[in-house]
Structure formats: C-alpha cells, structure tokens
Amino acid sequence: MTIGVLIIVIFMIVPLMVGFYAAGKSKGSSDDYFIQGRGMGSIAVFFTVAATWWSAFAFLGSNASFYSQGPIYLTAFAWNILFGYLYFVIGKRIWYLGKKFHYVTPSDLLGDFYNSEKVRILVGLVVIVFTVPYLQIQLTGGAYLIEVASGGVIPFWLAALIFYLVIIIYVWVGGMRAVAWTDIIYGALLFFGLLFTGLYIVRLVGGPIEMFEQMKNLHPEHLTLPGPLGSSGYASWISLCLITAIGALMGPQLWLRMYAVKNGKLFNLMPFLISLVAISYIGSVLVSWTGVLIKPGVENPDQILPIIIMEYAPFVIGAIVLAGGASAAMSTANSQIHAVSAVMTKDFYQRYKNPDASQDRLIQVGRYFLLVFSILAYFLALFAPGLLVTIGLIAFGGTAQLIIPTIGALFWKRANEAGAITGLIGGLTFTILFTFIPTLVSPLGLNPAMWGLLINATLFIIISLSTKPRDQNTVKRFENALLQFKYNENHVKERDKEYAEVN
Secondary structure (H helix, E strand, O other), X not given: OHHHHHHHHHHXXXXXXXXXXXXXXXXXXXXXXXXXXXXXXXXHHHHHHHHHHOOHHXXXXXXXXXXXXXXXXXXXXXXXXXXXHHHHHHHHHHHHHHHHHOOOOHHHHHHHHOOOHXXXXXXXXXXXXXHHHHHHHHHHHHHHHHHHHXXXXXXXHHHHHHHHHHHHXXXXXXXHHHHHHHHHHXXXXXXXXXXXXXXHHHHHHOOHHHHHHHHHHHOHHHOOOOOOOOOOOHHHHHHHHHHHHHHHHOOHHHHHHHHHEOOHHHHOOHHHHHHHHHHHHHHHHHHHHHHHHHOOOOOOHHHHHHHHHHHHOOHHHHHHHHHHHHHHHHHHHHHXXXXXXXXXXXXXXXXXXXXOOOHHHHHHHHHHHHHHHHHHHHHHHHHOOOOHHHHHHHHHHHHHOOHHHHHHHHHOOOOOHHHHHHHHHHHHHHHHHHHHOXXXXXXXXXXXHHHHHHHHHHHHHHHHHHOOOOOHHHHHHHHHHHHHHHHHHHHXXXXXXXXXXXX
C-alpha cells in the first residue's frame, strides 16, 4: 500500500512542477493567464482539447455504463466523430471572431453579436450553473481512483481534498499554459491507460473472443439495446450521442481553447484526431464486460474499473493505471475551474464591477474565483453523489442549449436578441423541469435536453423573424468578418491545391 501512496504522490507532484515552470513563462496579462495569449501550438491544442473532452465521464463513467446498462455507451464512437466535426466547423469560426474582436469567453461573442447585455448575462449564468455539476464529476472520479489506488489508506474525503488542492495550486500559478502543458501528459496517460487496462484484464476470461462468447451465452441482454435494465434503447442512444457532443463543445473550457489556438490550420485535423482517440473505449468494453463475468453485483458501478484492476492486477500496475485514470478527471477539472473563473472575472467582475481593473487585478480576481468554485464542487462531491454519466448528462444538457444562439451568430444574419433569449429560456426551462420533476416524463424516451433543443430552436427562429432585426451596424460588422473568414479559407484551399499540383 505504501507503493500505491508513493505513486499517487509522484502523480500529484508532476503537475505542480509543470505549473510552476509555466508560471515562469507568463507574460503577466489576463489574456495570457486565461487563453495563453492566443499562442497555443499544435501539440498542446490537440492534447488539451482531447484531455478536456475526455474526463472521469469517459474513464470511469464509460465502464459504469457498459457494466450496468449494456452497449448504450458505444454511441461514444459516433459522438467523438460529431464532436470533432463541430469543433472544426463551429470552433474555427469562433477562433477567427475571437482573434478579430478580442473575445475571451462565450458571453463576449454572443453578447457582442446580439448587442445585448441580457444575452451576455444569461450566457454567463448558463455556463457557470451547468459547468459546476460536471466539475463535481471530476472531483468525485479522481477521488474514487486515488482512494482505491492507495488501498483505502487515503479516504474519499481526503482524496477529493488533495485532488482539489493540487489543481488549485498549479492553475493558480500557471493559468492556461499550466493547464495545457499538464494536459499533454494527462492525454497520453488516459489514451494508453484505458487501452492497456482493457487488454490486460480481458485475459482473465481467455481474451476478447472468449469474453464475447461467454457474454453471449450468459448475459446476452448486455450486448443489445435496451440493455439489462431495459432503459437504454435507441432514444437514449441518440440522446447520449447528440447531447454529449454538443454540450461538451459549448462548455466554457472548450470555448477558451478555441480562442487560445495560434493558427486556424490546427482545426483542420481535429475531426480525424478526436475520432481516433475513441479507440480507447475498446478498453472500457473489455474491462466492463469482463467485470460482468467475474465481478457481478458491484454496488457502485462507477468503481468497477478500480475494483477490478486492484484485485486482479499486480498492485504497482494497478496504482499506476489508476493514477493515470485520475489524470482524466484532473485534465477536465483544471480546465473547468479555469474557464469558470475566466467567465466570472471577465463577464461579471470586469464588465460590471471594475471596468478599469489592472491586468494584475484581473488575474488575482480570477484566482479567487478558482477557489470559490472548487470549494463548491468539493462539497457537491461529498454531499450530492450520483452516477457519473447521469450527472454528466445533466451538465451537458444545459450547456448544449447554447448551440442554438451560437449557430445563429455564425450563420444567420436575421438572428436577434429576443429570439436568443426566448429560445434559451424555453429550452432550459423544459430541460430542467423534465430532468428534476419525477412525474414529468420526457416524450419518446429522449433526454429532456433533446426536446429542449427543439423548443429552443423553434422559439429562436419564430421570435427572431417576428421581432425587430438587430442594429445594422452590428450586422454589417459580423457579416464582413465572416466573409473575410470564408475568403481566407478559400484562398488557403486554392494555394494548397496549386502547391499539390506543382509537386
């Protein structure tokens, strides 16, 4: 057990070292602290997006879902493709507008496009309220892994506290640069750790082929929809795919990464690279269904991976894998804490409280918000536990509603403030009511956020068309910017084509 604790200590020291090294590279501006001065390179971009996109929702939640709900989580292969495509189509435009108009948060772009303080405040509140539950997932998942990897020497409450303190320290001193650099390490650990674990554990039942044969004979309900519980059918499959991809993309942590990119060309490979990362879910399938065969009846499905790896693998290997798994949680938690602090600092403190705040003051205020929201997530992890995938869908369902006004801002000149506000409120109201009131059942078995999106889009279009258009100066400014974006894209394609022909 001493070795396990030592491995965890090493795992915790590494990000602290990276954080302090990153602090030495800081340029002292709020833009540098929040979005790395818009100078993030290709390797850091890929790993920080992938590591932020993947989380305890993926590392622990995927195993819990396969273990208790059957094949529903296989939709992850589809949502990875969708996420990568959306990141390219929408993310590249957000990057361009952010660079041109100096945006830092989601509220910056949407508030400016709709020329509305109400939209700005509403968007800021949405990303804060629905990011905190997802942050709770990371602290819960990371604490589970540390607790098990230590052999119970470190209890859950202390594991969560340690996890939280380490993140606070290195994000506090290093900002976005520290987050991105640690994500390079975390991303590699996550990808290879999950695959390795699956291939190692499935040997206990004779390998993948034998595992599937046994599952077909003994637990066929795990291999087909709607799963052993009868609650995960095609409607859930579609909901999970769309809401996860859209909700994650619209999270503030991904917006900041879009703004931080140095060169727009970096977006072009992301659909392929993000889709490739989904291969790791094969490891989840192998671990979970091996668990169904050799370890049925685990009370908390979120702990199936750490329980199996610590019981059936050598302790050192198990501790290393679980410490690597904690990286999945930490790589998303650091991004979310950092992003929420950016929203609070830029959208609320600077804009309404202290417009003339110095760069040092903005960084300091951002650090205070790191502390506040981390403490909130810590207490939620202790006193409001729940299945990680379930909590994740609630969080994604809220942030997903932002896709409607965002698409309007990027692709529809007729979109206006009234449509954006009415659509968001309508979509969020339906999503919240049908999520938290047990007597309300979402039609057709779809996740409430799916109907929320439909209501949101319908209201957005109808109200925008039936109310006064936006100020024409604002319309023209965005229209010219997006036309310039298209021109630049076409110019690059033509240049690349000519280069290919010559060579």
